Amino acid sequence: MKEPIETPGMDPAPPVHAPTSQNKWVVALLVAGLAGIILAFGLSLFLPFFEPIAWAIILTLFFYPAYQWLKKIFRGSEAIASLCMCIMIIAFIIIPVFALLGSLTSEVIRVYTQVQDHLQQGDFTVVPDKTKYPLLNRGITRTLQALKTHEESVRSTLTDLSKRMGEFFIKQGTVVFKNVADIIFKGALMLVTLYYLFRDGHEMLVSFMDLIPLPKNDVERLGSITSDVLSATLYGNILTAFIQGGLGVFILWMLDFSAPVLWGIIMGLATFIPMVGTALVWIPATVYLFVAGEYLKGAILLTFSILVISQIDYFLRPYLISGKTQLHSLFLFFSILGGLNVFGLLGLVLGPILLALCMSILELYRQNLLGRPASQ
Numbered sequence: 001m002k003e004p005i006e007t008p009g010m011d012p013a014p015p016v017h018a019p020t021s022q023n024k025w026v027v028a029l030l031v032a033g034l035a036g037i038i039l040a041f042g043l044s045l046f047l048p049f050f051e052p053i054a055w056a057i058i059l060t061l062f063f064y065p066a067y068q069w070l071k072k073i074f075r076g077s078e079a080i081a082s083l084c085m086c087i088m089i090i091a092f093i094i095i096p097v098f099a100l101l102g103s104l105t106s107e108v109i110r111v112y113t114q115v116q117d118h119l120q121q122g123d124f125t126v127v128p129d130k131t132k133y134p135l136l137n138r139g140i141t142r143t144l145q146a147l148k149t150h151e152e153s154v155r156s157t158l159t160d161l162s163k164r165m166g167e168f169f170i171k172q173g174t175v176v177f178k179n180v181a182d183i184i185f186k187g188a189l190m191l192v193t194l195y196y197l198f199r200d201g202h203e204m205l206v207s208f209m210d211l212i213p214l215p216k217n218d219v220e221r222l223g224s225i226t227s228d229v230l231s232a233t234l235y236g237n238i239l240t241a242f243i244q245g246g247l248g249v250f251i252l253w254m255l256d257f258s259a260p261v262l263w264g265i266i267m268g269l270a271t272f273i274p275m276v277g278t279a280l281v282w283i284p285a286t287v288y289l290f291v292a293g294e295y296l297k298g299a300i301l302l303t304f305s306i307l308v309i310s311q312i313d314y315f316l317r318p319y320l321i322s323g324k325t326q327l328h329s330l331f332l333f334f335s336i337l338g339g340l341n342v343f344g345l346l347g348l349v350l351g352p353i354l355l356a357l358c359m360s361i362l363e364l365y366r367q368n369l370l371g372r373p374a375s376q
Contacts, residue, residue: 049189052193054343055346059093064198064201067082067085067198070085079199089194104261205223209223221368222360225360229356229357229359229363230353230356233332233352234353238352240313241269241271242268243316244278245271247308248260252301255289255300267282271313274333279305282301282305282309286301336348338351339352
């Protein structure tokens with residue numbers, strides 16, 4: 001074998017050193033950092049459209065069983081079934097919700113204006129008329145005397161409270177209608193996203209789950225737990241809240257209450273309050289009717305609330321959950337409050353869903369790492 005010939009005046013080639021483990025770690029960190037930066041910039045492209053995308057995902061999760069039913073009717077045509085679902089959501093969800101928000105805003109403005117008019121005219125009094133409401137007059141008078149509270153201070157407190165509540169509800173309602181062009185644009189984005197999520201959502205979910213660095217069995221278990229918790233949250237809690245709120249609007253409207261939509265929505269939100277629920281609204285309303293001498297209306301409201309509205313918690317909610325993993329009412333209550341605080345109106349649904357995802361991860365930890373059976 002011939003030796004390499006060294007040419008005079010030329011330096012020999014430098015020796016090649018094998019990369020050390022420290023160099024490998026540096027390279028790996030640089031690559032991971034670069035990948036993280038690229039992913040962060042990629043995700044930032046979607047942040048301006050977070051709200052319509054989130055609503056589209058929520059509606060897809062909620063109505064996916066109906067989409068599967070439509071797909072069977074149209075013999076597996078995913079495009080037609082997705083288009084029909086979008087049309088149905090526009091007709092039965094989006095339009096009624098905007099009409100409800102408009103009605104709610106109008107009622108809040110009307111009630112707020114009436115209170116302010118009474119205050120300015122000086123005919124507003126904490127103690128009701130003795131001839132019309134003798135029991136109510138006697139009860140409030142004794143209460144004020146027992147508390148040694150002057151009527152003027154109570155009036156000022158109620159005035160400030162009504163002003164704050166009125167301003168809050170008016171602000172929340174007018175924000176929706178303040179920028180019509182922006183709402184239409186985001187609504188169009190939501191519908192486009194909704195269509196593709198119905199049509200290709202399953203494939204997207206499978207692709208996403210393939211990226212989870214866990215064994216296949218654990219990924220499938222995580223998906224199953226998440227599906228159960230989301231179903232329990234969406235159907236067992238949120239749907240029953242809408243039903244109870246709707247029944248509240250109906251009975252309060254039938255009994256000629258002022259602002260039935262406002263009180264019905266409050267009743268629906270009250271379903272998430274532990275140990276209280278819809279009784280937060282219908283018990284004071286019933287007491288008011290009896291004290292005011294409206295005995296028939298009070299009996300109707302009490303009977304309807306006990307036999308219909310309250311029974312939904314005992315019959316419809318367990319049927320919708322059907323034994324799936326449930327969220328504790330206390331956690332659900334705070335997830336809704338936290339969601340409203342962080343995400344606004346979107347948090348009403350997104351808060352419980354995020355909590356459901358956290359619960360599914362904890363359940364996977366219980367079953368996989370601790371080796372304990374699923375909680376019953």
